[in-house]
Amino acid sequence: MTDDPEYSRPEAPFNALPPMVIAIALVLGGIEVVFQIGALGLIGGPDAVGWRIGAMETYGFFDTVFEAMRAQGSWPFEHLRRFFTYAFVHYSITHALMVMVFILALGKMVGETFGNLAVLVIFIVSTLAGSLAFGLILNAATPLLGAYPAAYGFIGAYTFILWLGLGQMQENRMRAFTLIGFLMGLQLLYGLLFGGSPDWVADLAGFVAGFGTAALLVPGAFGRILMRLRQR
Template identity: 55%
Template sequence: MIPDPDAPPINPLPVVVWMLALPVIAIEAVFSLGARGIVGGPGAVGWRMAAFQDYAVSGQVLEWMLSNGRYPPEHLLRFVIYPFVHVSFTHALFVIVFILALGKMVGEVFRAWAVLAVFFGSAIVGGLVYGGVLNDPAPLVGGYPAVYGLIGAFTFLLWMRLGATGDNQYRAFTLIGFLLGIQLLFGLLFGASNDWVADLAGFVTGFLLSFVVSPGGWGNVRRRLRHR
């Protein structure tokens, strides 16, 4: 087969993937440059901590909203903004890599709105579980719950594909098992945080949402169940 000379050297990413990755890149660039005094002057050193204060998911804030029955927009926005704010450059870098890799695989099958639904739905549920169930005083920031939602969507695609070929569908869960195992190992070696609970909630949300937002949605699943 003769290669197409006009074909791009790498497959282009879906636009929706860049819509999710670029804010992470831009925000982290501002924080990193500010911390080094390149932009923003002396006050820029505290920009990251100020963002934690304003946008992190906090069990205390969630408890205050529920107990008072008040839901100020600035607090509700935390659940959709915290995935773009990270603890460090390395933290942001790993999230960017996952968004680009998993977003490409999911975005080539799902519509753009479905990718956004998985990303933000997983972030919201992960934040609610972390803040509401654990009530952990440590703030939750970073894109891992949303990224784990994309892992859930990718797992759904593998699960459906393995089912269509008659293979063992449990193999689709190898990736999430490996990642959770790595988290457990790091937790034992360096001390664990409760962020993994939000990550797991994000994965479950992304997997379950895929039954609805994937092409064909629930209809495909029902047809497959009837054929069994």
């Protein structure tokens, strides 16, 4: 045995991730695993094949349901929860895996910078922002599903970290928005070629919410924002 750091055991990948990021990924992945093994008939019997569709109908965010609640002025909990629960049900395993990759990669930076509580706050706020934008802006027949708005919230928080760092180095802060610009461009191109869904509105709202939430999490940031607004 030697104390030489060159011979120290490498750190496990999951140990390097903030616990809240791991927890969110495990919940999303665990739900998807249940859907997959249910579809294979390994648990739940014949009804398990339809678990995903049932979850979509019960927990997905539907614009028609949102508009009905607004028109009637009634907000029952079974539908209010849809503002958040849609993030835990995905269309497919590929849909879920892509979301988890974003959350694990960008959540690590956000968690290391702002802490575990901030990871949870950004996830919740971005999820809510996504469903609100989807319901208020669009008139969509298909439901909003999956944690992409939350993943984009982490992209927003990561963008803020870059924006802050570039500003301190006296460099062009617009470079911080390269990632979101690239992703939105890809979505636009995909939509033009293959007729994509309007979910990008929810994703963009999640990004804005993540960026704004991260800004408010920086000590003294709110005061600096007010000062800049007054100067303008």
